[in-house]
Amino acid sequence: MIEAAQSGHPGLPLGAAPLAYTLFTRHLKIDPENPEWFDRDRFVLSAGHGSAMLYSLLHLSGFNLSIADLKHFRQLNSRTPGHPEHGVVPGVDATTGPLGQGIGMAVGMAMAEAHLAAIFNQATQLVDHHTYVICGDGDLMEGVSHEAASLAGHLKLSKLIVLYDSNDVSLDGPADRALTDNVQKRFESYGWHYQRVADGNDLTAIDQAITRAERQATAPTLIEVKTVIGYGAPKQGTNQVHGSPLGAAGIIALRKALNWQEAEFTVPKLVTERFTKTLRQNGANKRQLWEQQRQELSPKAAQQFKRAITQELPADWINELPTYKLGQSESGRVTSQKMIQAIANKVPMFWGGSADLATSNKTDIAGSNSFTALTPEQRNICFGVREFAEATALNGIALHGGSHIFGGTFFTFSDYMRGAIRLAALQKLPVTYIFTHDSIAVGEDGPTHEPVEQLMSLRAMPNVSVIRPADPNEAVAAWKLALTVHDRPTVLVFTRQDLAVLKGAQQQVSGVSRGGYVLSVQQGTQPEGVLIASGSEVALALTAQQELLKLKHDVAVVSMPSFDRFDQQSRHYQEQVLPAHVRNRVSIEMGATLGWERYVGLDGVSMGIDSFGASGKATEVISKYGFSTKAVTTAYLKMW
Amino acid sequence: MIEAAQSGHPGLPLGAAPLAYTLFTRHLKIDPENPEWFDRDRFVLSAGHGSAMLYSLLHLSGFNLSIADLKHFRQLNSRTPGHPEHGVVPGVDATTGPLGQGIGMAVGMAMAEAHLAAIFNQATQLVDHHTYVICGDGDLMEGVSHEAASLAGHLKLSKLIVLYDSNDVSLDGPADRALTDNVQKRFESYGWHYQRVADGNDLTAIDQAITRAERQATAPTLIEVKTVIGYGAPKQGTNQVHGSPLGAAGIIALRKALNWQEAEFTVPKLVTERFTKTLRQNGANKRQLWEQQRQELSPKAAQQFKRAITQELPADWINELPTYKLGQSESGRVTSQKMIQAIANKVPMFWGGSADLATSNKTDIAGSNSFTALTPEQRNICFGVREFAEATALNGIALHGGSHIFGGTFFTFSDYMRGAIRLAALQKLPVTYIFTHDSIAVGEDGPTHEPVEQLMSLRAMPNVSVIRPADPNEAVAAWKLALTVHDRPTVLVFTRQDLAVLKGAQQQVSGVSRGGYVLSVQQGTQPEGVLIASGSEVALALTAQQELLKLKHDVAVVSMPSFDRFDQQSRHYQEQVLPAHVRNRVSIEMGATLGWERYVGLDGVSMGIDSFGASGKATEVISKYGFSTKAVTTAYLKMW
Incomplete structure (x- = not known):
């Protein structure tokens, strides 16, 4: 050979x-x-x-x-x-x-x-x-x-x-x-x-x-x-x-x-x-x-076993997911925790863990204990401070089949897992990663713990779905997608800090499955410009939209939780969200700007972070890096 | 506290x-x-x-x-x-x-x-x-x-x-x-x-x-x-x-x-x-x-020691670097090998190694042996199949001071090093990485060994200089930059396959230090469009330029070995290379497209690879992924 x-x-x-x-x-x-x-x-x-x-x-x-x-x-x-x-x-x-x-x-x-x-x-x-x-x-x-x-x-x-x-x-x-x-x-x-x-x-x-x-x-x-x-x-x-x-x-x-x-x-x-x-x-x-043994199973046991092997979700798994209304506020990691709990209640073969950060990543399933040699039926995996082994084990569990698997760590430490995330993508494995503490808003822990380039780096990887939700409703939608996708891993990127429920996100939650959608339309028939943001920065885009309107600039706000999903939409849909002739575009994300030009082009502006983060109170760090309503409106107005 | x-x-x-x-x-x-x-x-x-x-x-x-x-x-x-x-x-x-x-x-x-x-x-x-x-x-x-x-x-x-x-x-x-x-x-x-x-x-x-x-x-x-x-x-x-x-x-x-x-x-x-x-x-x-001991050094020893500590290069270090003329052809990794040798001959405190791939990465210094417990004065470090430890050790060697350090592996396995490359960037350490086998042109080893997203992922990282040379002259220029930069790591991305010396690259080698430059100008005073490429794909841009000219489309070719360096140039220089009003732009690179929109915008086209590679003869794999002169001209003409 x-x-x-x-x-x-x-x-x-x-x-x-x-x-x-x-x-x-x-x-x-x-x-x-x-x-x-x-x-x-x-x-x-x-x-x-x-x-x-x-x-x-x-x-x-x-x-x-x-x-x-x-x-x-x-x-x-x-x-x-x-x-x-x-x-x-x-x-x-x-x-x-x-x-x-x-x-x-x-x-x-x-x-x-x-x-x-x-x-x-x-x-x-x-x-x-x-x-x-x-x-x-x-x-x-x-x-x-x-x-x-x-x-x-x-x-x-x-x-x-x-x-x-x-x-x-x-x-x-x-x-x-x-x-x-x-x-x-x-x-x-x-x-x-x-x-x-x-x-x-x-x-x-x-x-x-x-x-x-x-x-x-x-x-x-x-x-x-x-x-x-x-x-x-x-x-x-x-x-x-x-x-x-x-x-x-x-x-x-x-x-x-x-x-x-x-x-x-x-x-x-x-x-x-x-x-x-x-x-x-x-x-x-x-x-x-x-096969003979399998024939001997009771009908109920046979159904459970079949469901495990085929990874079929019970029909009612979606019935008791958390819902959120305007006025509520919650961090991405806590919404994720509630989703894990809601899914775990309905899907017995759903399990996972974290690299010694369960208390921070909020990955533990309440009512279950640690998966150990003595209690292998339990559903909380303590991977230890072993991110790479965790990610390879997630791949192995997915390859084995029979369960739905997730694993978490801090988003910066996804770097340690990269080789294995790549093999998950190459093998088309439905692994769900829960990466919390998703930006400089981590605050005091400083630049070693503050992701900057991780978002764009993972977006560049083939066959990985990366979703960064803007509010609790988008977070719920993101988790739902992760569980129902079978041919690729999903990276869920969650905040440490609270996110207010956004107007429109609940109704248009199907937009998350399309990767990007108009969260807040302009007043007139056509927008003068578009503000595009992901995650915690979408709220900033919404306040900037109001300010710009006062200055007679009528812009739309697009929430873009997932590049890969948006890029898979029809030209027609993409044109609805980002009309080709509208070139006054500002992207807002607390991460590397490289890549945002896909949506803002040569005439737009990308507000982002192209240096490392800093240690300090989250609000002060965010302010130092220039993420404020004023900065967004200034960036927009500069294009004129 | x-x-x-x-x-x-x-x-x-x-x-x-x-x-x-x-x-x-x-x-x-x-x-x-x-x-x-x-x-x-x-x-x-x-x-x-x-x-x-x-x-x-x-x-x-x-x-x-x-x-x-x-x-x-x-x-x-x-x-x-x-x-x-x-x-x-x-x-x-x-x-x-x-x-x-x-x-x-x-x-x-x-x-x-x-x-x-x-x-x-x-x-x-x-x-x-x-x-x-x-x-x-x-x-x-x-x-x-x-x-x-x-x-x-x-x-x-x-x-x-x-x-x-x-x-x-x-x-x-x-x-x-x-x-x-x-x-x-x-x-x-x-x-x-x-x-x-x-x-x-x-x-x-x-x-x-x-x-x-x-x-x-x-x-x-x-x-x-x-x-x-x-x-x-x-x-x-x-x-x-x-x-x-x-x-x-x-x-x-x-x-x-x-x-x-x-x-x-x-x-x-x-x-x-x-x-x-x-x-x-x-x-x-x-x-x-x-300090007293140091006073006792001979003048020559004192100078050597001082030079080690200050990382000053000898004045003549640049004198015997390899040069290349039109008609020659050489793989990036071999040019790198010759540069390592030329530098090692002049700079005694220059050393490095590879993660059990020295024979493939071409990182060994001829005339020196392995750095071992018995021979610690030797300059070839055998890191073993330990990419992450290698990268952390490179950081430690750079932090210690006293030497110029480099380390290599296959470009895909830079994923294993990512956490440490980030710490090199954050600490502003002048580490040089030699990443060879830089694209799907790896061929037979297949998708696990073929980088796709690695280039863009590293470009997204703050304070890292990423250089992907198009020919032997650019490779020489890239190595020179790596050795003279003191406040950040440099990622050198080299081919496995041969690269012909390009017309213009020798004269305009200073262009590499500016990250991007017009390698081949259009015939008229203004280009109708621009083909932008890096590394092995620049040659393709040049042949496509000729074909397009036959079809009366007069385009310029820009070689873009380093995004980060180009982005640091003045607006004036950037405008010279990529005039704002010229919107017919095609980027060509055998890697992820995300990020190339920075230069081609909403109206241009990015030829790249957004899926994983394949195992096969390199030429066949390249052809399968659509990298041919014909494909470039077709992509360009589609914009009309």
């Missing part, structure tokens, strides 16, 4: 093949004819550059991945891209490549399994599977591996088994140029069970180690398997076999070393039979047993 | 005061009258929310921080902001608050100390100091603490001493709700020396532990000091003293518990004297001895 593509990473596939083979033929519970079987074991190749090995195994296992597919490895529009892509390659449980994140997603999968098992395994064992990972040195060097492993150890996720392809070589050379950790000690410090297999070609030893790990009931297991990178290749054991094709001579030598005489892309019948007799038959049998 | 501000975190200051006091009065080598003394010990409060404690100690130590400053804690424009800010508060060696990063910066400081000591300590000991850290549970939960500690252990940074304020409580409650690591085992797995002080109020035990750590010659030390959060307050030992003022009743009880009878903001004479007799006199004496 790699030779055919003239591109790829032969090192891991050759070194780790025996351990992967052992895992697939003797342990992995999957049914390739039913690739989405809910109770299958999950498998994550965290070292995603070893994709050639994974695709070979998926083909041998009987997934809908043909020899022709393998021949198109790394070619455009193929089903065998350079790194494993969930949703593109049948049998790939997670998109990997950015190192470390595979482990984090696997931790999330194991968390989901534990949670669902606690809820659904009453008379039956409908949720009862392992999550296996193959990782490399690179994964373990990444910080997210620490966060995720520490969390997994704390939660005693005994059904999580990580096979560590320990080959002592990384891209740049021997791994010990940069890495001299004692891996055993490290993982034991997290409360993991550790095993070591000295010879990566010893199938029996690998098999026994995995079996021992499966019997562990109180801790996740790391099995360090000593392998030789690029085993059999002339330059085995060096970084020169890590990431480049071996070349024709290399292939000849490899074939000789491994005594391999089959033609290219030919699978010996013996191999096919082996996979049929082991993996395929076992998987099919186990799935049938599982 | 916290009561006066009605905002802040009393927990850490009360619990960790004894250990901080011990460190300051018995160990820390600083001279508050010369706060920038080069050989001072560095101190980083990684748990930056404990700022009230740090400011108190800085005041007591004699830094230029008055009682009046303390009274203005967390107020706007005060010198005592909510979290410690380097450059704002005298004596603060690093801006902290985003957890974990303080440890990473301290690792960088210790690396700088080791490197400079190896180079300059021949006859003298001009570089010989410790780096001390106080951190909390939150810091240790963050993944960057793993990366940084693993790196520090590998490098045997024995002059790094971390005091761990181990109080078993985090913001949301008891830390063991989320954290059950065995910290000793964990740090020993990294090769650290570990000590434990059972009673955080036992000054002698703390003192002895620090002394033992200072005698360590082969490993960094973590001293776990068991403390009581909010010691003396009514709710000591709980999360309720973490982040909110104690209140009037709490203060009364605290005073009683600690038997403290001084008036508010009053320092007993005894305390002032203690700090004078210990920290201040010791520091002043040691600094005088150091």
Whole structure:
């Protein structure tokens, strides 16, 4: 494959093949004819550059991945891209490549399994599977591996088994140029069970180690398997076999070393039979047993289980959401808290948590306790101060399926999560992020805690929906959208400070789903100009509108909670909201201005913040950065 | 302070005061009258929310921080902001608050100390100091603490001493709700020396532990000091003293518990004297001895040392930079490699490395070896697959001073570094990032390795200079700028693929310093339209210009390597490059379009990529995403 593509990473596939083979033929519970079987074991190749090995195994296992597919490895529009892509390659449980994140997603999968098992395994064992990972040195060097492993150890996720392809070589050379950790000690410090297999070609030893790990009931297991990178290749054991094709001579030598005489892309019948007799038959049998169990569920339990798997919301989930009237005032984070509570009351499979900021992000579900090893049925996840692991775990929980998941932190610290938010977007996962403390209005905590560029940075990311509500009614609408969108993550950006209910926001709350809408129309038939704002700054636009009217300038106010949603509307709708000929436009947002020109153009003005924030009382900080009615009217009038 | 501000975190200051006091009065080598003394010990409060404690100690130590400053804690424009800010508060060696990063910066400081000591300590000991850290549970939960500690252990940074304020409580409650690591085992797995002080109020035990750590010659030390959060307050030992003022009743009880009878903001004479007799006199004496040593340097050594400290470049550093002529072609990363080499030849204190991608990022300095415990004078840093720790260490090295520092990785993985790039920008640190593989032209590795939104996301960050060169001459100019800018980090974005030398780029290379310039003028006196592009897409704009001319459309081509630099130019210059009345504008960049409207406005067109990339041959991927001369001309003609 790699030779055919003239591109790829032969090192891991050759070194780790025996351990992967052992895992697939003797342990992995999957049914390739039913690739989405809910109770299958999950498998994550965290070292995603070893994709050639994974695709070979998926083909041998009987997934809908043909020899022709393998021949198109790394070619455009193929089903065998350079790194494993969930949703593109049948049998790939997670998109990997950015190192470390595979482990984090696997931790999330194991968390989901534990949670669902606690809820659904009453008379039956409908949720009862392992999550296996193959990782490399690179994964373990990444910080997210620490966060995720520490969390997994704390939660005693005994059904999580990580096979560590320990080959002592990384891209740049021997791994010990940069890495001299004692891996055993490290993982034991997290409360993991550790095993070591000295010879990566010893199938029996690998098999026994995995079996021992499966019997562990109180801790996740790391099995360090000593392998030789690029085993059999002339330059085995060096970084020169890590990431480049071996070349024709290399292939000849490899074939000789491994005594391999089959033609290219030919699978010996013996191999096919082996996979049929082991993996395929076992998987099919186990799935049938599982289906039988499922038949035995009571009608009510069957409906609940089905609803979990299909992520269908109960018809009445929307009935008891909070409502707000003019005169009321509430911070975004508190409205979010009420929404979480209202949803949790109706949707049993709705859960989430925060990175040690639940009391600030307001993410706890009242009436539920912490999700722990002893109480896995509970719904409040304590991720600890581990934002990146949190985000990877959210991805894993979403990938696993069976629940609706959310996670929070301060908006500035979304920076720590960015790599995982990107993988959520790429995998089209319906994760909801609750990012509170959304601007310089954070106040005293100062610039390290005050987001500036985060809003625009996330808006620039493909397939992420970013919503910054202007008042409690928009916040309710935003949460509703987050829960009903299935093909992308939603970033909810909430204030720390109170927001008054705005006139018009309640009636026009459908506008939130369109991303932007005219919240307050001009007096005449056509606006002279438009003030466009998001979040807490919409109120400012409304007062400025009044002031401008006194000065005979008749402008409309557009609330723009979501760029991505607005950009998906028809030209016609966009023209209604922002008429092309109206060029007197001012945008108002306490964040980076870059990007607002999409709506204000070359003739408009963007009021924003293109420097870092400051520590002080929120009102004083806001004033220092020039956000006042007067400043808006001045900015508008300057265009004349 | 916290009561006066009605905002802040009393927990850490009360619990960790004894250990901080011990460190300051018995160990820390600083001279508050010369706060920038080069050989001072560095101190980083990684748990930056404990700022009230740090400011108190800085005041007591004699830094230029008055009682009046303390009274203005967390107020706007005060010198005592909510979290410690380097450059704002005298004596603060690093801006902290985003957890974990303080440890990473301290690792960088210790690396700088080791490197400079190896180079300059021949006859003298001009570089010989410790780096001390106080951190909390939150810091240790963050993944960057793993990366940084693993790196520090590998490098045997024995002059790094971390005091761990181990109080078993985090913001949301008891830390063991989320954290059950065995910290000793964990740090020993990294090769650290570990000590434990059972009673955080036992000054002698703390003192002895620090002394033992200072005698360590082969490993960094973590001293776990068991403390009581909010010691003396009514709710000591709980999360309720973490982040909110104690209140009037709490203060009364605290005073009683600690038997403290001084008036508010009053320092007993005894305390002032203690700090004078210990920290201040010791520091002043040691600094005088150091100045004497410095006098003894040979004139040549003295000049070298001065140049290191002042970061002055040798006059001839610019003499042997690579030059390129029409007809040549080279990838951005290779031009960068040649620049690194040319600079390294002339600037001895220029060093850096990569996150296990040196062979791909082309960051190694030829003729130098790896910076290791045994060879700290060498200039190639092997950060391992630890992007975040790398970026925090770069910050620490820059904060330490004495060298010019750079670091690289693949551009997509800049996501992993984002939190630290932000702290570089906030602290105005002249760090140079080398981000290669800058677009979908990465090809086979696919969407996980293909940047899309990274360019615009970094452009949105305040005080970061982002430069994406269009050809080898622009790449040379970009590197020159990076090395001569002192008040902000520079992100250099380089291609993997070859770039042909462009006509005009050599002559107008000063244009790079202005961010954008007319690379190819129209035929007539005024352009009918403008094609604006960056990086590899500028070549496309040039061929499209020719095609459009054949169709009687006379357009100019603007190369825009740096938004931030262009935005800083005068209106007059900007008008020369992009005349306001010329509205037929097309931007061309293989990245997110959001933000390009700053230059193309409402009437122009942005050719870009607002979805994720794809795996395939680079040329095919580029074609799939519609980047061709034909597509540019079509986009332009559509405006008519």
